Each structure stands twice: as structure tokens, then as C-alpha cells.
Amino acid sequence: MNRVTTLVNSRKVAPWVFLAPFLILFIVFKVFPVVLAVLMSFQKIQGINTGVFNGTANYEALASNVRFGVALRNTTVYTIATLLVLIPIPLVIAVLLDSGRVVKATVFRTILFLPALTSLVVVGSVFRAVLTPTGLLNSALAQFGLQPQRWLEVADLAIPSLVLLAVWRWTGINIIYFNSGLVNISKEFYEAASIDGANPFQLFWHITLPLLRPTTLFVVILSIIGGFQVFVEPYILYPGGQSPGDGGLSLAYLIYRTAFNSFNLGSAAAMGVILALIIFILSLIQFRFFGAFQREG
Amino acid sequence: MSVTSQYSFATRAGVQIQRGGRSRLTTITITAIFIIIAFLFLVPLYWMVLSSVRPLGLIFTSGTNLLPNEATLDNYAKLFRTVPYVNWFANSIVQSVGFSVASVAICALGGFALAKYRFRGRNVIFLLILLSQMIPFYLLVIPLFVIIVKIGLVDTLIGAILPLAAHPIGIFFMRQYMLSIEDELLDAARVDGASEYRLFFSVVVPIIRPAIATLLVLFALEYWNNLLWPLIVFRSPDRMPLAVGLSTLVTQYFPSYDLVMAGSTLATLPIIVLFLFLRRQFMEGFGAMGTGMK
Numbered sequence: 342m343n344r345v346t347t348l349v350n351s352r353k354v355a356p357w358v359f360l361a362p363f364l365i366l367f368i369v370f371k372v373f374p375v376v377l378a379v380l381m382s383f384q385k386i387q388g389i390n391t392g393v394f395n396g397t398a399n400y401e402a403l404a405s406n407v408r409f410g411v412a413l414r415n416t417t418v419y420t421i422a423t424l425l426v427l428i429p430i431p432l433v434i435a436v437l438l439d440s441g442r443v444v445k446a447t448v449f450r451t452i453l454f455l456p457a458l459t460s461l462v463v464v465g466s467v468f469r470a471v472l473t474p475t476g477l478l479n480s481a482l483a484q485f486g487l488q489p490q491r492w493l494e495v496a497d498l499a500i501p502s503l504v505l506l507a508v509w510r511w512t513g514i515n516i517i518y519f520n521s522g523l524v525n526i527s528k529e530f531y532e533a534a535s536i537d538g539a540n541p542f543q544l545f546w547h548i549t550l551p552l553l554r555p556t557t558l559f560v561v562i563l564s565i566i567g568g569f570q571v572f573v574e575p576y577i578l579y580p581g582g583q584s585p586g587d588g589g590l591s592l593a594y595l596i597y598r599t600a601f602n603s604f605n606l607g608s609a610a611a612m613g614v615i616l617a618l619i620i621f622i623l624s625l626i627q628f629r630f631f632g633a634f635q636r637e638g
Numbered sequence: 639m640s641v642t643s644q645y646s647f648a649t650r651a652g653v654q655i656q657r658g659g660r661s662r663l664t665t666i667t668i669t670a671i672f673i674i675i676a677f678l679f680l681v682p683l684y685w686m687v688l689s690s691v692r693p694l695g696l697i698f699t700s701g702t703n704l705l706p707n708e709a710t711l712d713n714y715a716k717l718f719r720t721v722p723y724v725n726w727f728a729n730s731i732v733q734s735v736g737f738s739v740a741s742v743a744i745c746a747l748g749g750f751a752l753a754k755y756r757f758r759g760r761n762v763i764f765l766l767i768l769l770s771q772m773i774p775f776y777l778l779v780i781p782l783f784v785i786i787v788k789i790g791l792v793d794t795l796i797g798a799i800l801p802l803a804a805h806p807i808g809i810f811f812m813r814q815y816m817l818s819i820e821d822e823l824l825d826a827a828r829v830d831g832a833s834e835y836r837l838f839f840s841v842v843v844p845i846i847r848p849a850i851a852t853l854l855v856l857f858a859l860e861y862w863n864n865l866l867w868p869l870i871v872f873r874s875p876d877r878m879p880l881a882v883g884l885s886t887l888v889t890q891y892f893p894s895y896d897l898v899m900a901g902s903t904l905a906t907l908p909i910i911v912l913f914l915f916l917r918r919q920f921m922e923g924f925g926a927m928g929t930g931m932k
Binding site: 350351352353355356357358359360362363364366367369370371372373374375377378381389434437438442443444445448449450451452453454455456457458459460461462463464465466467468469470471473475476477480481483484509512513514517518520521566569570572573576577580581582592593596597600601606609610612613614616617620621624 | 680686745747803838863885899917927
């Protein structure tokens with residue numbers, strides 16, 4: 342008995358005891374499901390019990406599935422749009438708030454961060470109300486003499502509406518990410534460059550941007566992973582998640598519908614595998630493009 | 639202007655502050671722009687609260703009127719009368735706290751092993767955990783659904799919490815934090831006869847208390863706002879957390895916006911109040927996630 346105690350207490354065994362709870366849950370609820378999902382994607386499944394292998398039939402069916410193509414296109418456009426808006430704008434705002442040029446910068450940082458605290462269900466509900474034909478946004482547009490829009494009723498305005506929601510929800514949090522990158526940049530770089538006569542824009546371009554690269558990489562990858570998984574927003578914005586002309590149909594929403602409304606688990610798993618591959622490949626490209634992480638230490 | 643004064647006012651962000659009237663004008667202009675931006679960001683939240691105290695008939699007929707007209711608490715009374723809102727709220731608290739405590743505990747334990755021990759397979763395990771962060775939950779959710787149906791965890795707290803508890807970001811965060819603990823400190827405790835487990839609880843835990851607090855707050859918030867997994871786990875209306883309960887109100891073709899706005903307000907205001915008390919934990923916590931280090 343004593344020997345067991347000594348063994349459990351040894352420095353060889355102790356780390357495994359510490360790691361066991363995490364590792365067991367990680368294997369049962371992460372590793373195993375990934376394997377199961379890949380297997381399911383090659384099966385024809387009725388209900389949750391019976392699965393019959395049917396080769397690549399699920400994938401072949403997706404190739405000719407129009408809605409899958411639409412969802413893939415919408416999700417890609419949405420992700421690119423959020424990247425184009427939600428990287429530069431929060432970056433510039435973070436730099437301005439850090440510049441000493443803004444009175445009460447912390448107050449503004451806090452206010453812009455508030456949306457990050459709200460549930461996407463709440464955000465979606467409020468925006469669904471704000472974007473109705475007689476809602477707040479159209480009323481405000483009318484005040485400025487602008488044309489009211491049928492935001493949630495035409496296919497072409499679905500992605501702009503989703504991006505509008507995303508800007509409100511994520512700007513503040515990206516500012517915080519960029520801000521924590523900014524405070525790690527040594528002031529001396531700016532002082533040295535200023536002596537050499539660099540102007541503020543040159544400082545931003547030649548010092549801030551390059552030194553902020555690890556943070557930018559992190560935010561870009563996070564935005565890609567998040568953008569490709571957009572689900573709650575279209576699910577809440579449209580009744581039953583059904584957008585007019587499938588303009589707001591996202592890949593994650595289609596997976597959810599296919600799995601839990603149509604109970605076609607095999608097809609849903611195949612879509613999930615494709616989604617995972619897209620995210621994986623895009624992340625790898627980012628790592629290559631921006632260079633490796635320099636945060637290990 | 640002398641070179642000295644110019645560079646001593648150069649700020650980190652790359653914008654130089656120069657003395658004189660032009661610079662004050664710039665400060666005023668930029669601040670004014672920020673006031674407008676802040677106003678635009680506050681409007682949706684304010685409008686939500688405002689609509690929650692408006693009669694249903696006025697929510698969509700008040701145009702851009704941002705003053706409370708005919709303020710009433712009827713929407714709240716109707717909310718408590720027609721849906722199990724108190725249950726949703728209580729469920730959200732129990733599930734968020736349960737998830738947060740369970741997840742932070744196993745992440746702290748696991749993070750300690752990864753940070754302070756050398757053992758075979760450590761780097762492979764760490765790499766796998768990091769890579770798993772890229773796996774979309776929409777891939778996992780299908781087999782996870784099958785698993786919890788088969789082991790009978792549908793509609794249960796355990797079913798809601800356990801599948802999410804092995805949180806890659808949590809263990810990464812804890813590991814990074816614990817890397818800065820000095821090995822000498824641990825060895826000193828070992829010399830004094832502390833077992834590896836005593837060591838963790840009486841030496842390590844006090845040191846990592848700030849990290850524990852930050853992660854508890856972030857994870858509780860994450861669960862409170864999460865929709866997809868509880869949406870799949872919970873079937874009975876009186877077991878649902880707030881996000882799922884609210885989603886059942888709003889996903890209808892003609893949602894009752896009086897209920898939706900009152901329910902949304904009550905789901906959001908406690909978080910904002912809590913945030914104003916724990917602002918540093920929240921914002922520094924998110925910031926730490928951004929740089930990957932404390």
C-alpha cells in the first residue's frame with residue numbers, strides 16, 4: 342500500500358494525475374467525436390443508431406447540392422467582409438485611443454466593449470427589431486433623408502445586415518486585443534524614429550504595424566474561425582432561421598438544420614468535415630503568411 | 639519646436655502630440671468623433687431597455703424617439719406570467735457557475751502538469767490541445783448529440799457542462815500563467831516534505847489566484863451567452879438557460895417583441911452591472927487572450 346502511495350506521489354506519475362481530468366474529457370468529447378464525425382460523414386444514417394457505410398456518397402451529393410453551394414458562398418463572403426471591416430477599424434480606433442489624443446480613452450474603450458458582453462441571442466433579437474421596415478434604423482435613415490431599406494426581406498441585404506451586427510458585437514473586443522498588443526510595444530522605438538524625423542503615419546506604418554503582427558495574426562485567425570462558424574446571427578435574425586432567397590443561409594446553420602431538423606446526420610457530418618478543412622487550411626495559410634508565433638517563452 | 643520636446647511627446651501609438659492650438663483642436667475633433675461612435679454603440683442597448691418599458695403598440699411606431707413614452711412595467715409582468723423566466727434565469731446561473739468552476743478546475747490542474755513537469759508526450763499533448771481549438775464546434779456537435787443521447791444526458795446539467803469543460807484556451811491560459819512560477823519555489827516546498835498535490839493546493843493555487851479569477855469570469859460569461867450546445871441538450875422549457883429560452887421567443891414568425899425586449903434586458907443588465915464592478919478582470923482577461931500571455 343505504501344508503495345502505491347509513493348508511486349502516485351512520484352514526479353513521474355503526478356503530472357498524469359493532474360492532467361487526467363482534462364485529458365479524459367478531451368479524449369471523450371473532442372478526439373473521439375472528431376473520429377466519429379469523420380466516420381459518420383461516410384455513412385448513410387437513419388435516426389441515431391444505424392449507420393451503413395456508403396463510401397463518398399454524402400460528399401458527392403453535396404457537390405450537386407445547390408443550398409450547400411449558396412451557404413458556402415454566403416459564409417465566405419461574410420467572413421471576408423468581416424475581415425475587411427473588423428481588422429482595420431478596431432486597429433485604427435485602438436491606436437487613436439492609445440495616442441493620448443482622446444480625452445477619457447478608457448471610458449470609450451469600455452463603452453465600445455459593452456456589446457461583447459451581450460448574448461448573441463439578445464443581439465440578434467434587438468437587431469431583428471431595429472432592422473424591421475418600421476424599425477429604428479429606417480426611421481433614422483429617413484431623418485437624414487435617406488431611403489429606407491428592407492434589410493431582412495431581400496436576399497442582397499442579408500450579408501450587409503449580418504456584417505452590421507458583427508461590427509456592433511465585435512469591434513470593442515478587437516480593440517481590446519489590439520490594445521494589449523500596443524502596450525507591449527516599447528516607446529523607445531517611436532522616440533528613436535521621431536528623432537530621425539518620422540511623421541505619425543510613418544511611425545504607424547513602419548513601427549506599429551510590423552510590431553503588432555502577432556496580435557493581428559491572432560485576430561485574423563480568430564475572425565476566420567468565428568466567421569466561418571456564424572450561426573446564431575442568422576438563426577435569430579430570420580424567423581426559424583429561414584432567410585429570403587437564402588441570402589443569409591450560413592454553412593453552420595445549414596449543418597444545424599440538416600442534422601437536427603432533417604436528421605440527416607451523415608450529410609451534416611460531411612458538411613462539418615468540409616468546414617473543418619476550410620478553417621484548418623486557411624489558418625495554416627495565415628501562419629505561413631504572417632510567420633510563426635513568436636509568443637513561446 | 640525643438641527635437642527634444644517633439645520626441646518626448648511621441649507616444650507609443652505613433653501619433654505625436656505637439657503643443658499649441660492646432661494640437662488641441664485635433665484632440666477635440668478626435669474626441670468628438672469618439673463621442674458619436676460611442677453614442678451609436680450605446681443606442682441598440684439603450685433602445686432594448688427603452689422598448690422593454692414601452693407598450694407593444696409603441697415599440698415600432700415611435701420612430702427615432704429615444705425618450706420613454708408611456709413607460710410601463712407591463713411587459714415584465716407579462717414575461718413572468720407567460721414563460722418560465724425565473725427558471726431560465728436560475729438555470730443560467732447554475733449552469734454558468736457549474737461550467738466555469740468545473741472547467742477552470744480541470745484547466746488549472748492540467749495546466750500545472752504541462753507547465754511544471756517534464757514527461758513523455760507532453761509536447762504532443764500540448765500541440766494537440768492547441769490544434770483542437772481550430773475544430774469547428776459544428777463538426778463536433780453531431781457526434782456529441784449522438785453520444786449524450788446514448789448515455790442519457792439529454793436535458794441534464796452534466797450533459798450541458800461536461801462536453802465543453804476540456805477548454806483548450808483555458809488550459810493554454812493556465813499553462814502560460816504557470817510558466818512564470820519559479821521552480822526553486824516548488825523545490826523548496828518539496829524539501830519541506832510537501833507532496834506533489836499539497837504543492838499544488840498550498841503553493842501554486844495562491845499564486846495563480848488572479849488567473850483563476852479572470853478565467854472564472856470569462857468562462858461564466860461564455861456559458862451565459864452560449865446558445866448552440868444548450869439548445870441541443872435541453873428539451874424541457876423549465877430546464878433551459880436564458881439564451882435557449884429567449885431563442886424560443888424570438889425564432890417565431892411574429893415574435894412578441896414586448897416579451898423579447900423585457901427578457902433580453904433582464905438577461906443583459908446583470909452582466910453589465912457585474913462588468914462595471916469587475917471591469918479589469920473582464921478587459922484584461924480578454925486582452926490576455928489576445929497576446930497569449932498574462
